[in-house]
Amino acid sequence: MFDLKKVIRSNILTLEPYRCARDDFKEGILLDANENTIGPAVSNLSKEEINLELNRYPDPHQHNLKQQIIDYRNQTPNKHLKNKSDQLTIENLCLGVGSDESIDMLLRCCCIPGKDKMLICPPTYGMYSICAITNDVSIEKVPLTIPNFQLDQDKITEKLQSDENIKLLYLTSPGNPTGKLINVDSIIELLNKVGQFWNGLVIVDEAYIDFTSKNNEFSESMCTLVNQYSDLVVLQTLSKSFGLAGIRLGITYSSKELSHYLNAMKYPYNISSLTSNVAIRATNKDGLKLVEEFVDQIIKQREIVLNELLKLPNVGRNIGGLDSNFILLEILDKDGKPSNEVAKKLYNTLATKEATVIRFRGSELNCTGGLRISIGTPDENERLIENFTKVLNDIINE
Numbered sequence: 154m155f156d157l158k159k160v161i162r163s164n165i166l167t168l169e170p171y172r173c174a175r176d177d178f179k180e181g182i183l184l185d186a187n188e189n190t191i192g193p194a195v196s197n198l199s200k201e202e203i204n205l206e207l208n209r210y211p212d213p214h215q216h217n218l219k220q221q222i223i224d225y226r227n228q229t230p231n232k233h234l235k236n237k238s239d240q241l242t243i244e245n246l247c248l249g250v251g252s253d254e255s256i257d258m259l260l261r262c263c264c265i266p267g268k269d270k271m272l273i274c275p276p277t278y279g280m281y282s283i284c285a286i287t288n289d290v291s292i293e294k295v296p297l298t299i300p301n302f303q304l305d306q307d308k309i310t311e312k313l314q315s316d317e318n319i320k321l322l323y324l325t326s327p328g329n330p331t332g333k334l335i336n337v338d339s340i341i342e343l344l345n346k347v348g349q350f351w352n353g354l355v356i357v358d359e360a361y362i363d364f365t366s367k368n369n370e371f372s373e374s375m376c377t378l379v380n381q382y383s384d385l386v387v388l389q390t391l392s393k394s395f396g397l398a399g400i401r402l403g404i405t406y407s408s409k410e411l412s413h414y415l416n417a418m419k420y421p422y423n424i425s426s427l428t429s430n431v432a433i434r435a436t437n438k439d440g441l442k443l444v445e446e447f448v449d450q451i452i453k454q455r456e457i458v459l460n461e462l463l464k465l466p467n468v469g470r471n472i473g474g475l476d477s478n479f480i481l482l483e484i485l486d487k488d489g490k491p492s493n494e495v496a497k498k499l500y501n502t503l504a505t506k507e508a509t510v511i512r513f514r515g516s517e518l519n520c521t522g523g524l525r526i527s528i529g530t531p532d533e534n535e536r537l538i539e540n541f542t543k544v545l546n547d548i549i550n551e
């Protein structure tokens with residue numbers, strides 16, 4: 154039986170959250186938070202910015218924003234949700250400065266530095282390791298299976314059975330750099346299996362989830378399942394489908410109990426007034442309509458870019474899947490073999506001679522020759538295709 158209290162560090166279990174001035178009294182002559190009551194020292198604020206009262210500390214709880222987020226996600230529950238009464242409430246959410254903050258916070262919440270470990274499934278997002286190393290948490294690895302970049306259930310189970318210091322399992326679905334959704338049924342199977350012997354958290358990072366195709370009734374997202382599986386945590390962000398990487402807003406969905414500890418740990422004012430103002434507008438009806446339009450556009454453009462680049466003789470396959478806003482192309486040498494050398498040269502020349510910047514990912518496990526290309530605007534994509542074709546051709550014929 155899963156016991157959250159054995160996952161969370163004992164110092165966090167006893168943590169009393171910081172009590173903000175505004176938690177006690179909200180109205181009147183507010184002289185209790187050492188703010189500058191004269192106003193912001195900016196001479197040309199817009200009307201909207203003035204209304205935000207930027208000289209005041211922001212709302213530490215963000216109930217309105219959380220409510221809009223859960224209203225949206227509850228509309229399309231995951232097909233594995235058994236009881237409607239288990240749908241999301243605002244108590245399931247903790248907001249952070251991008252999902253990067255959530256990744257770090259879970260480590261700090263659960264892992265004792267120098268003792269506990271986390272498990273990742275490469276190739277995967279690099280920040281899990283950066284956060285683990287900064288927190289002195291060691292990293293265990295079980296690679297995703299190839300060619301479909303799915304879970305290796307047996308090896309993950311074996312690893313978790315053999316090492317009781319592993320507290321967290323980080324999964325990325327859809328993956329980065331793989332762009333491939335991990336089959337939700339297989340994550341559920343894993344949760345059911347490991348839940349019988351392992352007392353740790355399965356964290357599913359869904360930064361790119363909105364780019365997976367969805368039908369009207371259900372979503373691939375697992376966020377609506379956190380009340381059903383108390384050892385499941387889901388991370389999302391407004392940086393991708395919402396087009397708001399600049400405001401830094403990440404969302405952690407977890408059981409109410411875990412969410413309570415995460416909210417107690419977070420810096421009280423981590424979400425700025427500017428961020429929440431934009432995020433509230435992005436998650437209302439009008440904003441969500443735009444998100445859908447953007448996602449459609451990106452998916453259509455992804456097909457165009459992929460089809461054009463796959464025609465080139467020295468481009469192999471799209472290594473991963475088509476569940477995100479990027480593709481991962483395999484670059485081949487003259488003999489038709491995946492080549493990091495050619496891929497790196499192409500990447501460098503594109504950046505330095507053609508001002509076209511993509512990402513070399515050939516050093517990631519099972520991604521030899523890999524270049525990751527984010528899908529741009531139609532204009533950008535046209536220029537990318539042109540420059541990519543020319544530079545690759547020049548390199549091969551050198």
Ligand SMILES: Cc1ncc(COP(=O)(O)O)c(C=O)c1O
Nearest residue numbers: 251252253278329360390392403
């Ligand atoms: C898989 C994955 N998770 C999390 C992040 C970080 O997102 P955020 O901008 O919310 O910190 C990224 C960013 O590229 C990502 O690829």
